Amino acid sequence: MIDLQQLLGNYSEGELAAILGEGVLEMYKRTTGQDVTKEVLMQSVVTLYGHELLTNSSMRTRLIESMNQEQVKSLFLCFCEVIGEDIKNEDNIDFYETLKNFSELKTIEFAELFGVSIGEFSAEKNNTSVDGIVKLDPAYPMYPYQGEMVEKILSLMQGGEKKRCILHLPTGAGKTRTAMNVASEHLRREKKGLVLWLADTAELCSQAANEFKKAWTALGDRQIKLYSYYSDTNISLGGIDQGFLVAGLQKLHAARDSQNYKILYEQLQSHVTLIIFDEAHKAIAPTYKTTVNHMINANYNTFLLGLSATPGRQLEVGNDEDAELAKFFDNSKITMRVAGYQSPVKYLVDEQYLAKAEFVPIDYDGISISYANEFSNSKRSNEIRQALSEDGARNKKLLEVIEKAHEQGSSIIVFACSVDHSLDLASMLSFRGIKAFSLDSKNDDASSRRYKISEYLKGNVRVIINYNILTTGFDAPRTNVAIIARPTDSLVQYSQMAGRAMRGKKSGGNEKCTIYTVRDDIPVFRSVIDAFMHWDNIWNEV
Template identity: 40%
Template sequence: MADRPLFDHQIAAIVELKRKLDKSRVLLHMPTGSGKTRTVMRVVADRFLDNCDELVIWLAYSGELCEQAIEEFKEAWKYTGNSEIPIYRFFGSHNTDLIKFSKRGLIVAGLNKMHSTAKNDALFLSILADRVSLVVIDEAHQAIAKTYRFVLEQLVDKHNRKLLGLSATPGRTWSDRKEDMELSRFFQQTKITLNVGMHPVEFLIKEGFIARVNMDTILHDGRLTDEDKAKIERSFDIPDSILDKLAKDTRRNIRIISKLEELIDRGHKRVIVFAASINHARDISTILSARGHISFYIDSNTPKTLRDKKIVEYKGDAEKPIIICNFGVLTTGFDAPRTTAVIIARPTKSLVLYSQMVGRAIRGPKVGGSKECTVVTVTETSLPGFNNIVDAFNNWDDVW
């Protein structure tokens, strides 16, 4: 008997996934906090139960997501496995010789590492394509990015292998329907979502899987020039130069600090700040520490050992409030159920990125989180914004 039995909505999704995989390509669309990785890993484990000689390749773009996938497979296999399934790590500093060793088992690989290896070895992906039976891509809205698409097509197309994607946001953009439609076509317009008799997000909130989100806003006039607005209009997302300008806005930062202290006074024990830049994360954290709060910052340059230490402390049971400030690190592959508030101080045109940031706070009581959470968005009065997770979930329905 598993310590964490599957929930009914996950079991229903697994049944539908197995049925739809006959069509070769399918994308699973489930909200953050509903157990996407766990659901798909059960499908993977069941394939090994049917044939322990299979080779499955699980692809993700970050080390955190890769490690999360490995832990989920170990959990799924621990109680139901009937043989030993080798796991091959091929991401970050892990350099398993996949051609030599991976005839069967589970390869968990970083997409960038797969692509860079393929550039140096023309036969690398072709040999793996001969062996693999199922390819899985996490955060599948990225599947049609040029380098990632190359890896997927090399692995899948040669023998028409099965491809399974998972994502909370089955689109690439907020408003570019052409690109979103391309993603839909890539997965043969086959999407599975939760069939629960009501809106999936509302169902998950009602059943305690997702916290009820209390939206709050800091309205701020960043005094963007017409030139700034033109740059934003031309760019896929907010340009770094604009983010840096906002990060240095003293009035804006004072309001962010004030809101953080208000959240702590209201009883929030774990708060994440998504800053506008690396320096912004550092500056906000430094000010909070100087004002007597427990706060630290992490970014892509933080050494892994130090980053892991800080994250363990943040996830711990200490009763004192802890605020973690970051830039571009904690949007995916980070699960800290004690988080009950986030401040999104990094403006974005990407509904995908926004949804990922919101997702860090919405674990519900049934999965170790809270009944309610608070999401504070620092909204520039001259820029568009998002403020509804139900609308975010539905945004791409028309292209599927």
């Protein structure tokens, strides 16, 4: 195996620092009082950008060009042996250019020379045979409480009196799986049915599409089509009259306003029989609301099912937005009720479907914020996050908390103040010998995002830092520590971030989890139970 770090010895300290980001060395020295050696810089670049150095065309080219003639020849001959290229006359070969070309054509094999596997996922296989008795596990199982929710929803859909409701389950309790069972049963009953799944991010849309593949493969009774209409997909809306359609809200709204798609959009309206709206607390945003109403008004038998762990918009009780959201879903909510429990969250924790959460504040001597006033407008909110991300005392404390949790063997997800803050934290952790990945929509393409998430899911990296990427649509049951390093006055957003660490043992997660936060001044943020029940008074349970 080729030593990538050794090859980085050809880079200057300035070049290595530039890969990590401008100002991070100065920030680290200001934060800790320590300098960073070239050896540590090389280790950090391998940790944070080893995948990109081998798979990104421009970074790989720079790596090859930095090698001396002996190194590039040795690597080229080794690479040729791996890919089965027979080299007959070495004297006429430009090793630099040929290695660049070969590595572009055979990127996967090139990366494997350095011990980096791209897109490799492991699958566990279980032997379930016991002395002549074979235990048959369902391919797409539900927990008992999920089955009860499915029956309630299907009963409401069949009753005909209500055409809208919201499914309210805690983050980590399996809203998506529950809804996929509803969708699959609906399609089995309605042979010409068309389910429209709506979400506002590519991550959530992709998660839904992948989940339906698993669900229908196990539960379906015939061949149907799965349509993906989000991000950069370019399918036509024409001819979609049955099956399962995953649509990004922004893209569907754009089609509605487009002259080219108007007729196809109107045809689609007439076929939709069930709409499922993921993260339903967003449904009353003007464009989203209009899109949903258009789909329902075209076919009055269409049923609308919303999914949310936080069926509200504002922290203050009795506000107009919460009332509007409830009205949009006919004030109807289906949730868990367990005899002997005030809240289903306590039951889910006791039964180990969810992890028992300990909320720990992160105290530091630094910037003080009065949240009620400071978050009054988005510009001021951005200024606050920028100031916090550069606060030395705050960053030092965050590094200490992450380092301690890492030493304890935890799998940690960190929510940073900004993209730059995420990158800086990852770099500074690498200076301390901790392998951490930063994930963001600005610097990561689909390949690097999949690679980083894969490494985290497999446990090869136990710290993943992000800004506005992993709040929703990310399932990593091994996560047992969430560090909320970004300020927020949104109970919805806070609950989503905390929920990333709350998968219980029965869901492949943990018995306990820890939620660290730099903010602890709103009482409901200290209790998952209180947060789950916060909006109960605006809904009617059905």
